[in-house]
Amino acid sequence: MSTLRLGDKAPNFDAETSQGKINFYDFLGDSWGILFSHPADYTPVCTTELGAAAKYKDEFEKRNVKVMALSVDGVESHKDWIKDINETQHTTVNFPIIADEDRKVSDLYDMIHPNADDTLTVRSVYVIGPDKTIKLMITYPASTGRNFEELLRVIDSLQLTAYKKVATPANWKSGEDVVISPSVSNEEAEKLFPKGFKEVKSYLRMTPQPD
């Protein structure tokens, strides 16, 4: 078991998946990545989650994000279950699901939380940047399906703040005003943010989302 933290290198691995054997780094290439675990095949919440993730294909592609799921069930189970997901969620699962029967990847990414369940993975989400470092980690319990709109929202924030000297405030959504990073002086802000900025407090300066 390893403890991963934000900024750490995302561990690479080879894994059997519903789309054959995949090397994680090769799969990611230069893209952003989402690696998310779910507790088990043929379970109701997981069925809706994987269907939801499939429906966001265009949104993930727009953001240059590749998606990979994981559970500790086997490849044949995944393949059969995918047929059910496609049928019941009216979509086509378009990303690989790791068959982590030996828990190798689950252990690498600390996806089994024994005091919650000592065999199944919890609902972990890792967002990985093009530099292969971990940008976001969220963990949900088995009983709560994830909010994929929130994942897109965070990816929008991660991608914006990776390239501009801004941060995004509470409940921010793409297109809304952002805050200027504290390390930027007012003089620099005038150059960096031609749309202007409002100094609410010396430490709280708002500017329209930069292009």
Ligand code: BEZ
């Ligand atoms: C589900 O996906 O529905 C689920 C999986 C494990 C425990 C509880 C719910």
